[in-house]
Amino acid sequence: MCFFISLFPATFWAILGYLVLFSSSRAEGSIKTFGQLLGVWALVISVFILLGGAYISTTGLCSMEMMSQCWNQ
Numbered sequence: 428m429c430f431f432i433s434l435f436p437a438t439f440w441a442i443l444g445y446l447v448l449f450s451s452s453r454a455e456g457s458i459k460t461f462g463q464l465l466g467v468w469a470l471v472i473s474v475f476i477l478l479g480g481a482y483i484s485t486t487g488l489c490s491m492e493m494m495s496q497c498w499n500q
Contacts, residue, residue, distance in 0.1 A: 428484070428489060429480050429483045429484045429488075429489035430477075430480040430481050430483075430484040431480075432480065433476050433477055433479065433480025433481075434477070434480070436473075436476050437473040437474075437476040437477045437480075438473070439473075440469050440470070440472045440473035440476065441469075441470060441473040443469050444466045444467070444468075444469030444470035444472075444473065445466070445470075446466075447462055447465050447466035447469060448462070448463060448466035448467070448470075450462060451463050451465070451466060
């Protein structure tokens with residue numbers, strides 16, 4: 428369940444990274460380099476979110492009690 432919930436922020440970061448990479452391809456100079464680094468960093472964040480969700484799901488750390496406590500706060 429935690430893996431599927433981690434898909435939402437990972438999708439957000441992947442779309443953000445793609446948009447930054449796309450817009451940086453139209454730029455020139457140091458802005459282009461900075462945009463490419465920023466876009467790749469956003470894609471790396473999305474991969475780490477997915478890996479974290481998969482790790483939590485496979486190790487059994489994600490329980491419905493934990494999820495309900497987070498939602499009730």
